[in-house]
Amino acid sequence: MSFDWLKHYMPRSLYGRAALILLLPVVFVQIVVSVLFTQRHFEGVTAQMTTAAGREIALVLDAVEAAPARALIGPTVQEIAPQLQIYVTPVDEMPAKDSWDWLDLSGGFVVAQMHQNVPRAMAIDLTDGKRVHVYVDTGKGPVRVDLDRRRLSAANPHQLFVNMVFFSVLITIIALIYLRNQLRPIKRLARAAEAFGRGRHVPYTPAGATEVRAAGAAFVDMRNRIERQIETRTLMLSGVSHDLRTPLTRMRLSLSLSMLDDDDREALEHDVDQMQNMIDEFLNFAKGAQEGEPERVDPLALIRDIVTDQQRAGRPVTLIEATGSGTINLRPVAMRRAIENLINNAVRYGAKAEVSVVLTDKSLRFRVEDDGPGIPEDRRADAQRPFTRLDPARNQDKGGGVGLGLAIATDVARAHGGVLRLGHSDRLGGLQADIVIAR
Numbered sequence: 001m002s003f004d005w006l007k008h009y010m011p012r013s014l015y016g017r018a019a020l021i022l023l024l025p026v027v028f029v030q031i032v033v034s035v036l037f038t039q040r041h042f043e044g045v046t047a048q049m050t051t052a053a054g055r056e057i058a059l060v061l062d063a064v065e066a067a068p069a070r071a072l073i074g075p076t077v078q079e080i081a082p083q084l085q086i087y088v089t090p091v092d093e094m095p096a097k098d099s100w101d102w103l104d105l106s107g108g109f110v111v112a113q114m115h116q117n118v119p120r121a122m123a124i125d126l127t128d129g130k131r132v133h134v135y136v137d138t139g140k141g142p143v144r145v146d147l148d149r150r151r152l153s154a155a156n157p158h159q160l161f162v163n164m165v166f167f168s169v170l171i172t173i174i175a176l177i178y179l180r181n182q183l184r185p186i187k188r189l190a191r192a193a194e195a196f197g198r199g200r201h202v203p204y205t206p207a208g209a210t211e212v213r214a215a216g217a218a219f220v221d222m223r224n225r226i227e228r229q230i231e232t233r234t235l236m237l238s239g240v241s242h243d244l245r246t247p248l249t250r251m252r253l254s255l256s257l258s259m260l261d262d263d264d265r266e267a268l269e270h271d272v273d274q275m276q277n278m279i280d281e282f283l284n285f286a287k288g289a290q291e292g293e294p295e296r297v298d299p300l301a302l303i304r305d306i307v308t309d310q311q312r313a314g315r316p317v318t319l320i321e322a323t324g325s326g327t328i329n330l331r332p333v334a335m336r337r338a339i340e341n342l343i344n345n346a347v348r349y350g351a352k353a354e355v356s357v358v359l360t361d362k363s364l365r366f367r368v369e370d371d372g373p374g375i376p377e378d379r380r381a382d383a384q385r386p387f388t389r390l391d392p393a394r395n396q397d398k399g400g401g402v403g404l405g406l407a408i409a410t411d412v413a414r415a416h417g418g419v420l421r422l423g424h425s426d427r428l429g430g431l432q433a434d435i436v437i438a439r
Helices: 004-009 014-065 070-080 107-117 159-197 210-257 262-287 299-312 332-349 377-383 405-415
Strands: 087-090 121-125 131-138 141-148 295-297 317-323 328-330 353-359 363-370 418-424 431-438
Touching: 014 070, 014 087, 014 107, 014 131, 014 141, 014 159, 070 087, 107 121, 107 131, 159 210, 210 262, 295 299, 295 332, 299 317, 299 328, 299 332, 299 353, 299 363, 317 332, 332 353, 332 363, 332 405, 332 431, 377 418, 405 418, 405 431
Parallel strands: 317 353
Antiparallel strands: 087 141, 121 131, 131 141, 295 328, 353 363, 363 431, 418 431
8 A cells, every 4th residue: 555645745844754753642642542531431430320310310200200289299309309409390391302512522422321211301401511400291290300410420521631632732842842952953964964065164063862973973074075085186186287387388488489480380379378278277177166255146246247248358148138136145256157167168169148147036047048059968967077078069170178167067056056957048049058056
C-alpha cells in the first residue's frame, strides 16, 4: 500500500515534523482514554445507577397506586418510603418527548436506561441539571416523579475531560519549548551551510546534542578544507599567470624593437595579445566568485552601468528590459565580471547582444541573448565546465579564450545561491544565458 499521497499533507520543516510526532501520540491517547472512559464509566456505572433508581421508582409507583385519593399521592409516598427522597406530584399534562441539554454527555444514555427500567415512563426531562423529572401514567392519572440527578449518573462527568485537555496542552507547550531549544542548533547549522553555499562565511560553533555537535564539527572541517583548497588553487593560478606576464612583456618589447616586416610583426603581436587575454582569464578564474564583500546593490543600476561601459567600448549591446525595483545582496565585482563574460561571448560569436534584467519579490534574473550559432542542448552542461571549448558550436575565427567565460559565470551564480541556465533565444535565434538568483 502506497502512502505517497500523504506526503503532500505533511509538514516540510523539521520542527513541524517533530511537533507532529509529539502531538499525534498525545491526541491518540486522549481519544482512546475518552472512548474507554465513556464506555466503562458513563455506560457501565450509569447503567448500574439507573437500574437501582428504576427499582426505587417502581416501589414509589406502587405507593402511588395505594394512595386513597389523587390529592394524597405525595403524602402517601412520603409516609411509605421517606428514606428514598423521591417526590411525586400529580400533573395535568405531560411533555410530548424526552429532553436534555446538548452538553449533557450522559443524558441520552440515562434516558434510554430509564425507559428500559421504568416501562410506564412517558417522558423524561433532564434540563433542570440537578433534578430528574420522570412523567408516568398511573392508575391515579399522570404524575411527575422527582429525584436527584446524582442518583442516575456521576456528578460533573466533564471534569475528567477538562483536566485531561488542560494538562495535555500544558505538557505539550513545555515539550514544544524544549523541542525548539533542541532544534535551534540544527537550524544554526543549516543557516551556516546555506550561507557557505552562497559564498558567505557565517561564524558557527557546534552546539546542541552529541549527534548535532558531530555534524557541526564535520561541517566546520569540511568548510575549512574547501576554503584551503580554494586558496591553494587561487595562489597557484595567480602565481603561474603572474610569472607568465614577465616573458610576455619582454616579447612585446622585443617585437616593438625588431626589424621584422610589419605583417610578421603584427601576427606575432596578435599572438602575444591572445596569450595576454588568456592569462587575464586565468587570473579572473583564480579570483573566483569570492572577490569583494556582499552588499545591497540595485541590479537595474548595475546592468545599466555594464551596458553603458560595453557600448562605450564599441560593442553592439542593447538593454531591452529592466523591470522591478529594490536592492539585493550581491558581490558587485564578481557579478559584473560574470555578466561581462556572457556579453563578451555573445558579441564574439554573434553580431549583437541583448541584455535584460527582471527583479521580482522571489527572484532576480539577468539575461543575455545573441544571434550566434548557439550551443547544442546536449553540450550545454559541458560548456559550463572550466577549460572546455566547443569548437564545432562556436566560431573560433572571431577569437577565443581558454573556455573559462561560462565557468566563471557559473561559479558566480552558484556563489550567490543561483544558477546559470543556457537555452535557445527565441528573439535572436542564438544562445540565451540566464543568471537566476532566489531572493
